Amino acid sequence: MKWFLILIFLFFICCESITKRKNKFPDDGPVSVSRYEVSDGAILSVDPEMGGNGFEEIADDLGFVTSSFYDPYESQKAVKGGVFRFPIFQYPKTLSPIGKDSFWEVSVYLNSLVFETLLVKDPSLEGGYCPSLASHWKIDNEKGKYTFRIDPLARWSDGSRVTAEDVKFSLELIKNPKTESLFENNFFKEFSAKIISPYIIEITTSNKNWRSFSKISTFMYILQKREIEKNSIDTFIYRYKNCQPVGSGPYIINPFNINEGKSFEFRRRKDYWGYKKGFWEKTGNFDKIELKVFQSDFICKDSFKHDNIDILPVPRTDWWKSEFDRENPSLSFSCLKRGVVKKRKVFNNLPKSSFRIDLNTRVKPLDNIEVRKAIAHLFNREYIIDKLFNNEYTPTPSIYVSGEYASKNITPVKYNFHLADSLLKRNGWNMVDGFRVKDGKRFSISILESEYSSKFVSFFKNDLKKAGIDLKIESVDRDEISDRVYSKSFDMVVSYWKNTDIPSPGFFLHSSTSDIENTNNITGFKSSYVDSLIELYNEEYDFKNRKRYIQQIDEEYYNQYHSIMGWYSSYSERILYWDRFGTPKNILGFDGDYYSSLYFWWADKSKEKLVNKAIKNENIIFDLGDENSYFSQ
Template sequence: MPRGNPRQRSTLAQQTVVSRCNVLRGDMQKLLQGALLWTAMTVAHAGVPTVHGLSLYDQPALPADFTHFPYVNPDAPKGGTLTRSVVGSFDSTNPMIILGTAARGMSYLGSSLVYDTLLTEDADEPFSGYGLVASGIRLDASRRWVEFDINPAARFSDGHPLTAQDVKFSFELLRSSGMPLYRSYYADVVSVTLPQPNTIRFDFAPHNSRELPLILGQFPILPQHIWQRREFTKPTLQIPVGSGPYRLIAVNPGARVIYQRNEDYWARDLPVNRGRFNPQRIIYDYYRDDSVALEAFLAGQVDYRLESSAARWENDYRGPAMQSGAIRKITLARGNPAALAAWVLNLRRPLFQDRRLREALNLAFDFDTINRLFFYGSYQRTASFFDESEMAASALPSGKEREILASLGDSIPTSIMHTPLPSDNMADGRQRLAQALEILMTAGYTLHKNQLFTPAGRPVNFELLISDGRLQRAALPYLKNLSRIGIHAGIKLIDNAQYQVRLRHYDYDAIYDTFGQSNSPGNEQRYYWKSEYADVPHSHNTPGIRNPAVDSLVEILIRADSRDLLVASARALDRVLRFNHYLVPLYHASGIHFAYWQQVKMPRKSPRYGIDMDAWWIDPNAQ
């Protein structure tokens, strides 16, 4: 600025003094606001105890001074190598983003080999969380906020302290740049603050889900000092810096990943970890074909195997190791609702908008024949979205479930109240096909020269897209049945990389998909079924469901404040989903089949609500 006259310089000096006064006044206001916020939080803490764990409805089962989870062997030996097989490949060590296929052993939710979380679950309880990175927890009585004190001993594998700022950074990064699940899962978090240097606070929206304080304990905690300098949204094969019980020490895409137990793991002596994470090394060997993976297991190159094929379970586990007892087979109880495996119909395609066609497609699936020919009668037809649980709808709606459905008004058809649920009572596949054809003819479809046409005159043909050749065996009889009512469907088998691209863009007519459920369904149901996720890339709403009644039922379920209401709302949701025939449910085994070599040991007691393979160990005398 050019020099001005004395009056101008005087005016400038006055402005400078005023500006400095304004800055000081602003600083005082900020200090006052901070003091008021601290006072408000202090008042909010009054009467809110600091606890060691949380449970969904009651108190956690284990006391504050518990020494280990009830099902583990607290004296399990450490050491040895545990080798597992994986079919497929990977191209990333980041499981938290849309792009890429992550190496096995990495997880986007829940504690994994590399990343710790605020809480960890006891598999012997329906839904609880005990402090891992969190050394103390304060939950507002009205569940409007939760605070976690960060254990001052927590460290990343490079020695850097794990702080509340790392937790805040991780949450914000995952919700802004991670897979869409994080945004739906944590949609009711309205603010994240650090009221104390090593305390993090999450404030919730009104009428939030009851499980929100617990699921906040599930996201992986990332080191800010590493990721603030890296591109997060692209696949990477860099060795990650974590805070968990293992370090990733070797990455060979398409072949192998190796984890080494971290001898300096900060949480190795915590009660939640005692008797867990026992092998010195965990190796995942990758195979292109599952039959080759099975041969590797039988040859002793793999230590244990989860078997998903009933035919293999019955026929292929043979040889000297089986005869001598060196390999053992067990079936463990699932402990959770059966996962829903299904042919998913893409509602984004005009063809599948007609509920009557979708019902006919369901009726054409002949489970009994497939079960007899391929599964030795050992499988069960999956009927419910919450099969093998009290949350599965049955008969006609009654009690609280009926009240919930009635509250939806005109968003559901009145017939849902008095229409029996879709069932598989008719064992005769011909009767089912006859019923399917009758429904279609009544709806205005026509059949000409063994080709079904829509009421608008378009042929009813579609493609079933798969990336796993093993699915063809179950698909072919289904497609043959469809052809008997004039529906011509083909199978297209593509490699996993192509499949993921098409899946991401919903570029398919029908696919195979699975939907896992827990004993306490919650926020993940948004990601599965709500309209807002129908077109979000990589969401799990693969059918593309857009139904206001489903949207409402998901929110009622999420906000249930008692077990009874949760069960009733889950049944109502199950009924509406099944009534609309969005999927063709397939089948499930009665339990989980494991085969393992004799050096692999597991606790005598199995947890009631799942399988905790982190509690297994290697017998040093058997290797």
């Protein structure tokens, strides 16, 4: 009863600001939740050299730099308005951008609609930065000191000013162990902040390296100090589990339309401060984004075919090549054949990601490298790619797949029953009545898998059975897979690893993360050699040397058999979408996946009317267009 009362109390704390509002949001159009009215521009009492009005005229003399924001992949034809119904495959564990579970993929994408960082990476210039909450910045690499000027126009969604105090508070919060995110605590522990004025803040790093400025300027979301401090930090992770703190970005979650575990929606803010600066001018176009949660790919597919969602990422090759064959689709889906639904295989610069099987080396007998090597040689991926996937994929040669960071010195692991047999025998696992047995105990392990991987896991199970290994298949939903992986409660798991444009091996390979829950070091990898390479990589300013360190890390990880490499695709995304939207020439941008449709697409009223007619009238035919969409400058 005590805990029940506490949970009720936390709910009302969380939603205090919501209950003060008498009216729900209107059904259509942008919204405002502003409660404070402050004048435009800087606080009048702040001098120009302290970031106040007139700072722009002297910024160069003070050593600050800035740039103008321009996204070359947006479309100038984009307009604001309309609704986008978007599928996600896990309900976020938290709606906070800081703290436990906030770094899950779905959270990272969606938080960027509501919260802002000091700077953003320049999409038109490699290694460049553009203003966000900070209008200007100054870098002193020798002293490890970074100075930011907060834009005096920046406002929270409640209408109040964003100041340097909010930045310092956010840094202290993200380092606080009470947020229960050891990953974030460690990631930002090198930084400390000093407030110079309401608009100027100095951030110093104790670990001077080429990544530090990027980390503090583009990875840390800024939260409002006043709101968070109203309540105890002890309740932070519970308070924002199902509602969000005040943000400064162009969207807000609709607090009146949260169906926990099933759906929620974003509403575009009509008074977003960044519009005055040209931010999000041709991106973030939808007035309403309805997010619907699907634990099953099959249910998601049926929902799309019944026009209940607007876009569908297609994970299965058999669907892509048979059910969604444009020339001969399933009988119940003529809209695809008539071009009312568009089918696109997108090729752009998204870093290649891959499927693989990760092994938990904390459990026996997977703590033995030769046992892991034997299991790897019992995974017949070439056969699976041929028979199950119609050679749609390519065997993954490395943890960095096929990019410039991938080592060329790795010998791919191929199916080899005889080698696996000899390795198992050498380690005391002998065949007895069709089973591998050691010290009177059978070799039995389990694997976590979702519905997508069920077919190839069955192939793997049969090959392991021939070698005398009993594989127990645990088919569970994505939420349970995530919970068990991050709590290290598994033997093996089918994983989909998304790479980034700049490798961050310390996140998932450094020994310090091996035995800690809620980190990406899910296999328990530990290596003093790799630790030293990670340190060298972090400290090295020369790109060629950094690339060499990553390749050496790649080789060592591969040779330790913590993962059984699977496959990757030459394309970036396979999608279907109802043709009621405007899209830029590169429909998912320079390096986007299907989430990028949230940012780049817009509602087209004329297309909407025609699609609605075509759904009812099978005589209406659209231009199919090219199925393959290639990136072009």
